[in-house]
Amino acid sequence: MLTVELMAKAGGKPSATEVVFSIQDHLPALYFAFGRGKTELLAEEISREWDFLLPGEKEKVAEIIREAEVQNTGLFGHRRHNLKQILIQGIGYHHAGMSPALKDLVERLYESRLIYVLFCTETFAVGVNFPAASTVFDSCRKWDGREFRGLLNREFYQMAGRAGRRGFDPIGHVFVRIDDRFPEQTGFYREDEVEPVRGRLAISPNTVLSLLYWKTDEEINRFLEQNLAAYQNNRESRRLKGELEALEGKNAELGNCFCENIYQPSCFLLRAKLKNELRSLSRRRKRGRPGSRERREEIRAILKVAPKKCQHHLCVDARKKQDLYTEKRTRLSRRLKVLDRHSRDFEMEFNNMWDLLEALDYVDGRELLPRGLFALYLHVQEILVTELIFNGYIRDRAPQEVVAILSGVDYIPGREEYVEPGLIKLDHVEELRKYLLKKGVPENFCVWSHLPGPLSSAWYDGAAFEELMARSSLQEGDIFSMLRRTIDLLRQIERAAGEDVELRRQMEHIRHRLDRDEVAIMGI
Template sequence: MALVNNAKCVGMIEAIQDHLPALYFVFSRGRTELLAEELSREWDFLLPEEKKRVAELMEKAEQVTPGLFGGRRKHLRRLLMQGIGYHHAGLSPALKELVETLYEARLVFVLFCTETFAVGINFPAASTVFDATRKWDGRNHRGLLNREFFQMAGRAGRRGFDKVGHVYVNIDEKFPEQTGFFDEDKVEPVHGRLVISPNTALSLLHWKTEAEIERYLSQNLAVYQNNRETASLTEELEAIEEKIYILRKNFCTDKDGPTCPLLREKLKKELNRLRNRKRRHKPEVPGRIVEIKSILAQPGKGCLHHDCRDAHDEITALVERKKELVRRNRQLKKFAVDYHKEFHRMCALLEKLGFIQGKTLLPRGLFALHVHVQEILVTELVFSGILREAEPAETAAILAGIDYEPGRDEVVLPGAYNMDNVALLRNELLDAGVPEQLCRWSPLPGPLAEGWYNNSTFDDLQKRCNLHEGDIFSIIRREIDVLRQIERAAGEDYSFRQAMHDIRGKLDRDEVAVLI
């Protein structure tokens, strides 16, 4: 692994040109495109016959998906013809597949990518490059975890091609702590986390006995891991206490007394510090100097104190370790989740909202039992009459915003529907005590789903917003999944179920359709 200080990507690639292809990890979508463009001004990696092969594969992909390189992706065609590419969640699935195909065929020599490329896609490289070791996690900028770093760095080294993989890290001099670096022995463990969602509570009440619910809440992975780590910490703390007790037997009765050689050495060091010019004029210093001199004036014990010193040093190290363990134990207790309390709290909320009565699921609860995303909000949209009374295109617009959190700079041109009734319903649910994360909805993507329902082209949708095409694709695919859940939940309400089915059919077309 090599560290490079504030290198531009062109200089970085020049330095590692003998170790390509490279996956160049960047922690923002826009920067992957920016760096790819920057590199393309000075590098062209492909031979004429390789360019011909790239052109053939691109033409084949465009035959399946016309307009593949339209809009903001026009420049990507030129980049790929130079053996340079970028890959992030904002690309359409068809474009991501093409970039992956070209990379796998060894026709992309430098691929600028976000960390999602390192998860679930087995495309190794001769080298991996880190543009930085800090990233935005949705709340603030932080350094990469050991686990994250090695997940990406592990892509370096192609079986059958490379004897070793090379990892290069661009270090920003503004953050010198980045050079502390990553340790494979300190990879953070993955911890289980059970979320008691409305659907979880409804499913337990409907399908499980009291004994089974108790077992589920008290014997899940998260509880097991917490209990196991707590037991391990307790065991180590007991072992440390016992070892300290045994080590203290090395000390004689004069330990820490005026004749003890260990104490006298410590006092001599303190005396030298107190005589320092900077400390000399402090009012408490003269008295302390006199006190130390009086102790040292007494005769010291003429013993060999090596065993005492070794025991003292070992005890000091053990005490530090004990402090670490106590801190970790406090953390475990602080963040341990009482799943019984969470379950009963959720049941109380569902009863207040009219989803259940005791253990019995009421009509709202039976409906929500089949919904797995924002189940309270989706159910209330149906039972309040909003979805039943809405026009099909309006329903498409409403459901596009389910579980959607818009980015700071996202812009979508307004559609035909204001959806104020949905915003009002959401506020009523929040006032009734429904947590924000269980009532997530935004009107922003609505006009895109409305347009798509009304047979707009994908290019039309891109012109109505500044979202990446991959994000538009995800919005409509998520809505299709929500519609499928509502159909299942509708049960014997055939007319409503058919209405949702028809909307889903209108949305599941052209670029958005997933071919299986």
């Protein structure tokens, strides 16, 4: 069971320190903030006034930290020097920018009940089963990559649901930090309105190549028609059609409320409509319009007919309901058309991608050509990587250049990410990318960036992890993820190389050079 409380302060928001003071009887708490830097700032803010651990607990935390540092040299580095101290105070933070080793340390301390307030981003609520006595929302708005927006019901309850520990808390407490200057933020969440999870089949080059290579025409059609998204669309279409039929029935029943004189000169409904029109035409700005005077005279003539004496309020109520049903029917019909169009999208996307692969010489009908057989074993940016191989951008190149190129595959830089430029020029890769875009390759299947190249090539040359961090604004977790993705791509190319022993050995050599030290310790 959850109980949600709003926390406000006259003239603005309460500080994190004030929030913790108010909820100190409901700890440990997960304090969700939407920004990596915000979690760190809030943790440091309350560490200046709060210390939750007893001397024995501090010794236990210090011992766990020492063990972690023995296993992971340079665990905290120069960017996390404050984290060690605040952990010893029973406070921590957790976000995707931290190294896996550091995140694992924080999680172990929290699981051991040695962290009383953990500031974290929403990723902590996904796939990690660490409940708390309470959860706190620093805000109910977040940046989704395009704009700031309010949290969805699904997002709110994914995080709020962490409140309440089985066997400890009969009630899970959820606190929301509200700025009283913006009362609209209190338009709140309902568990019975949680948005459904929607299926979305992504028709990638690998999807098309795999289906053509492994499946018959009948199996391909069944795959396109019976995936989760199509199933959900068909189920919703049946529901909407049922609602439309019910509305038609109700509309027909309302028709029995009207007499044979409906919309005749004596009918109240017609007379009310004409009176409104007459008032509109009598306004100064419409009186002089062509045809206005004639229409007014026509209406007055109709209104001279004696009105019928009847219970016209029944007709008025019936007409209002019919208007509501008509409006709802229009919305349902529009949604039904969208679903019908989407149900055909999968087949259209499949055929469009098939045509593109044929134009690029990946397939000839259903037969996979050499490029297609290579891309069959790739699962990220298949066309771009295949063209890098087949156009000579990888083979027989210096390994530093190869790793700089491959680390940029599928990499989307953050808004303020910076890396010191390296000596390797990669303009030719950008030219290839532009060429593929002109050939019709969709932008999302041609993603590449030069930005991580200097870091990955330096790592290949033996640079220390701290040196990579010093040469960029990237956090350690971002650098780790970039290198692991590059290692995984190298594995994919090894598999795709097949009997091309030279290419396979080239990729294997680079992969072994990258898979070392901090990256190898936390590797898969």
